[in-house]
Structure formats: structure tokens, C-alpha cells
Amino acid sequence: MNLKTVHNVYFIGVGGIGMSAIARYFAVNGKQVFGYDKTPSPITKKLEEIGVKIHFEDAVKNIDISCLDKKQTLVVYTPAIPSEHQELNYFINSGFEILKRAEILGEITKNTFCLGVAGTHGKTTTSSILGHIMQPEKATSFLGGIAENYNSNLILGEDKISVVEADEFDRSFLKLSPNIACVTSMDADHLDIYGENEMLQQSFREFANKVSDTLIVAKGLPLKGLTYAVDDVADYRAYNVKVETGKYVFDVQTPTSEIKNIEFHLPGKHNMMNALAALAMADVYGVSLESIKEQLRTFKGVQRRFSYKIKNESIVLIDDYAHHPTEINAVEHSVREMYPKEKVLAVFQPHLYTRTKDFVEDFSTALSKFDEVLLLDIYPARELPIKGITAAWLLDKINSVNKALVSKENLEREILKSESKIIVMLGAGDIGLLVDEVKNSLEKKYNI
Known part of the structure; x- marks a missing residue:
């Protein structure tokens, strides 16, 4: 697919947190963006404010067919949409180009240097921290939550570097081609999709095999890669952890260096682990530790994450x-x-x-x-x-x-x-x- 020839993008489920980031990306890059969602929300309102045309009734009559040339129109849908959805079936039966959300994210990022954050827990916060760290590097970040620093689930940069949340639901992350990736956790989840935990574990192993450069994993996970841990032996180790006036202050030992007195304002050891994972990914990419330290200090968090x-x-x-x-x-x-x-x-x-x-x-x-x-x-x-x-x-x-x-x-x-x-x-x-x-x-x- 050549995204440069696409003029219109139609989203079915446009108000979803992952879908809306991609819709926003296309809208700010000059595409005509349309969409359906079940109910209005603050997310759909913000999309409408930048010109995205959205309706909230599943009916073919609501599709502005006169604006949608098949050769220049891409339809994107979320797996949460039921198979009997009228608009989705109209596009299928009419021969439009149709992709799942994960597939279009893979298309957008395949020609970038891609940093992917996977895990059953922590991936939204970790990818948001990493997106903030990589913002001075002009990375474009697609997030699964609203980053407080940007009041958005999209941190817009250039097209050379991307940060993506690699979602295991529906095996979506297997559509990505990450250069550097981390796996934060592999706890049993989404068993309605996978059936049993071993199938979920296998999907993570398949994701790990897609990483072309470096895989970084929380210590203890059954994957081979650079490890990270708090107060434990690992390739990336946080230690000397203190709580001072509502924030963490800690040191980090990397495979080749050390950085002292990192300040981080999100509470909980799990969030310190998320910060450490993002630090490791950015360090492997080549961001200076001093720049990483400054970005961690100024990270404000993610909406609906503590x-x-x-x-x-x-x-x-x-x-x-x-x-x-x-x-x-x-x-x-x-x-x-x-x-x-x-x-x-x-x-x-x-x-x-x-x-x-x-x-x-x-x-x-x-x-x-x-x-x-x-x-x-x-x-x-x-x-x-x-x-x-x-x-x-x-x-x-x-x-x-x-x-x-x-x-x-x-x-x-x-x-x-x-x-x-x-x-x-x-x-x-x-x-x-x-x-x-x-x-x-x-x-x-x-x-x-």
C-alpha cells in the first residue's frame, strides 16, 4: 500500500484510544478523515475540532459516498466492531481497501525506526514516557492513553522515528516491525482471544522474534534480551531509591555507564519499572543519559493512570x-x-x-x-x-x-x-x- 495515494480515511470505531491517535495523525497530515463511533466522547469532540467528520449511528446513509473514491479511500476498523456492523459490511461488499487498526499502524511505521512497547501491563505508561523522552529527537508517538504533557494520544514529530504501543490483543503487535522493543510483562490476559495462557506466551515469543535490533525485557520474563530491574541485578538497574517530597529519586546503572539522581514523579514501583524500560530503550537508541534524565523529571503522567x-x-x-x-x-x-x-x-x-x-x-x-x-x-x-x-x-x-x-x-x-x-x-x-x-x-x- 502507498499511503501517499490515499486521500480519504474512514474510521469505524474512531473514538477508540488507539484508533483516534491514527485518525489525528492522518488529519494533521492533510488527509480527509471521516468516521463512525457508537457514542460521542471527549475524544470524538477533539477530533471534530480538527475537522474530522464523525457520526454516531451505524447506517449506510450516513456515509458521504460522494466524497469516497475507492482508489483514494482507505477504511480502518477496530476488532471491537461486531461482524454484523452495517457500515463495515457496506465497505467490504463495495470493494474498498480495508485494514484493521494494527495493520495501518504497521504500514505507517514500517519505514521508520520503530520503538515498540509491549506487555500485558504498563505499555501505555511506558510508551508515553518513551514518547516524551524521544520528543526532542522528533519522534512521532502513537499512544494508548492521553499523555498529560501533550493532552493527546499522539505526539507529532517527523517520519523517521516512531514510538508505538504494541498491543497483544487480537495479536495486533505481530503486524509491527520494531527495531527496538521492550516487553514489560506477560501475565495471563485476553484468554477470550487466546484460549489459554500458553498461546498468549507464544504470541509474545513471536513478537520478540520480529525485533530487528534490540529486545529489552523486565527481568524474570522468559525471553532473551537486555534486562531491567529495580534493586536487582540486571543490564539496566535502578538503585539507591528514595522518596523525597512526593517523587522518586534514584540512580541507574546501564551496561556501559551510570546516571545519578534521576527524579520521577509517578508513584509506585511499577511506574519506576516503566520509567526504567523507557530509559533503556532510549539509551539503546542513542539518546544521551542527561537528556533522558531531564525528560523523566518533566514527565507529568497519563490520564487515568493514577x-x-x-x-x-x-x-x-x-x-x-x-x-x-x-x-x-x-x-x-x-x-x-x-x-x-x-x-x-x-x-x-x-x-x-x-x-x-x-x-x-x-x-x-x-x-x-x-x-x-x-x-x-x-x-x-x-x-x-x-x-x-x-x-x-x-x-x-x-x-x-x-x-x-x-x-x-x-x-x-x-x-x-x-x-x-x-x-x-x-x-x-x-x-x-x-x-x-x-x-x-x-x-x-x-x-x-
Whole structure:
């Protein structure tokens, strides 16, 4: 495919976090961009502000067919779109060029020097840190979250270097051709796609084999490459870790050098590991350690990754995308590190019936560590209900006397009744849309 001959790009599922970054990329590079999504959102609003034409009803009548020449039009869709989608089937039956999101990302980046970040956890934060480090190098970064420094999931640079989040879902990352890559984690996930954990592990091995230059892996993973670790022997080692006025300060030993007193503001050892992975990738590429140090110091974080919505002496509200037991454990550890003496309320929306079924015991163990738990119903996303797999079933397994199932309509009221000083709202569904309402209610209650 020659992307230079493409004049129009039509996105089905344009509001997705990965899709919208690519849509924004094409729009700012002079293509006419159109799209469908199920519902309006802050992401679709921002796309519309730069000229992307979006509608929210799946109907062929909404496609501006007069503007879409088959020879100059590319259709991009997300795997989350159902097979019976009317617009997708129209384009298939009409003979348009159609690619999945991963395929077009592979096309965009195949002629660049590509740095790919893979892993079942940590890839969005790691790729955002790396994108910030590589910004002075004029890299273009496609992110799976909104980087606070840029208020965007696209860091626009030139076309020689790319940073991409290499997503294992639907084996998407096998469409990429990374020169340098890292793997942050390989925990069991997406078993609705892979069937069993061994198939997921195999896909990571296949991804590792696609790396043309250097693979970097968290120490302990069953892959061959340069390793990184905190307070452990590895090719890239963070040590002398201190917490000073709400930030980490640490030193790093690389295979050939050493850098002292790196400052990093995101809490939790898992985020220090993410920073170390990004440092290692940038160092292998050839960015100076002093430049890396400065970019780590100024990195502000990623929206919905331990994002403080309220940080007050009376109340703290944290928003996080955590939707897997390992991620919930990481949030809990970070909260306890920052607020060791305070009571913590976790509000969790389970994501997918299959994930809830596959990891129910791990979810119950992770959530039992909080002082209070409020559970919303399972967010189905692309799935149909599974008999017996409910939020109530999960709630029953949580070992806590302070737990309850709550509706979205009653969530604010239940949170306002809590005596916990720290509130964390967790999940990958639409719980993120409720955070600002909770924030406003808490600010009124505490006169903030």
C-alpha cells in the first residue's frame, strides 16, 4: 500500500484510544478523515475540532459516498466492531481497501525506526514516557492513553522515528516491525482471544522474534534480551531509591555507564519499572543519559493512570484504568506507599465477563486489600453475558465487611457516605465518565 495515494480515511470505531491517535495523525497530515463511533466522547469532540467528520449511528446513509473514491479511500476498523456492523459490511461488499487498526499502524511505521512497547501491563505508561523522552529527537508517538504533557494520544514529530504501543490483543503487535522493543510483562490476559495462557506466551515469543535490533525485557520474563530491574541485578538497574517530597529519586546503572539522581514523579514501583524500560530503550537508541534524565523529571503522567482528580488534606480522589488483578495490586501498593495511615475506598467496575470469570479469585484477593469496596456491574464491552458471572458473584468472594454492589445512579451518594480519606476509581469501562461527577460532589462536600 502507498499511503501517499490515499486521500480519504474512514474510521469505524474512531473514538477508540488507539484508533483516534491514527485518525489525528492522518488529519494533521492533510488527509480527509471521516468516521463512525457508537457514542460521542471527549475524544470524538477533539477530533471534530480538527475537522474530522464523525457520526454516531451505524447506517449506510450516513456515509458521504460522494466524497469516497475507492482508489483514494482507505477504511480502518477496530476488532471491537461486531461482524454484523452495517457500515463495515457496506465497505467490504463495495470493494474498498480495508485494514484493521494494527495493520495501518504497521504500514505507517514500517519505514521508520520503530520503538515498540509491549506487555500485558504498563505499555501505555511506558510508551508515553518513551514518547516524551524521544520528543526532542522528533519522534512521532502513537499512544494508548492521553499523555498529560501533550493532552493527546499522539505526539507529532517527523517520519523517521516512531514510538508505538504494541498491543497483544487480537495479536495486533505481530503486524509491527520494531527495531527496538521492550516487553514489560506477560501475565495471563485476553484468554477470550487466546484460549489459554500458553498461546498468549507464544504470541509474545513471536513478537520478540520480529525485533530487528534490540529486545529489552523486565527481568524474570522468559525471553532473551537486555534486562531491567529495580534493586536487582540486571543490564539496566535502578538503585539507591528514595522518596523525597512526593517523587522518586534514584540512580541507574546501564551496561556501559551510570546516571545519578534521576527524579520521577509517578508513584509506585511499577511506574519506576516503566520509567526504567523507557530509559533503556532510549539509551539503546542513542539518546544521551542527561537528556533522558531531564525528560523523566518533566514527565507529568497519563490520564487515568493514577491520575489525581482531587489532592487535598481532607480528601484524595484517584482515577486509574486498572482492570486486571495485577494492575489493581499495583494501585493498592502505590496508595499504601503514599498514604500508609489512611483508609482507602476502592470503586471498581469489572471489565468483560470472560476476564471476571478467568480471574475471579485474583480479583477478590486484590480488592480485599482495600478498607472499603464498591462494585459496579460488569462492563460488557464486546461480550454477551455469561450465566452466573456477575458483579454480585465477585462481591461475595471479596473478604471484607465493608463492601457493596452499587448502581451508577447511586454511586455518588454511596461515596459521599464513606469515611475513607482516599478514594480510587478503577476500571476500563465507562467508569471514567463518572469520575468528574464524583469529583464535583466531593468538592462540594469538602468546600474545595
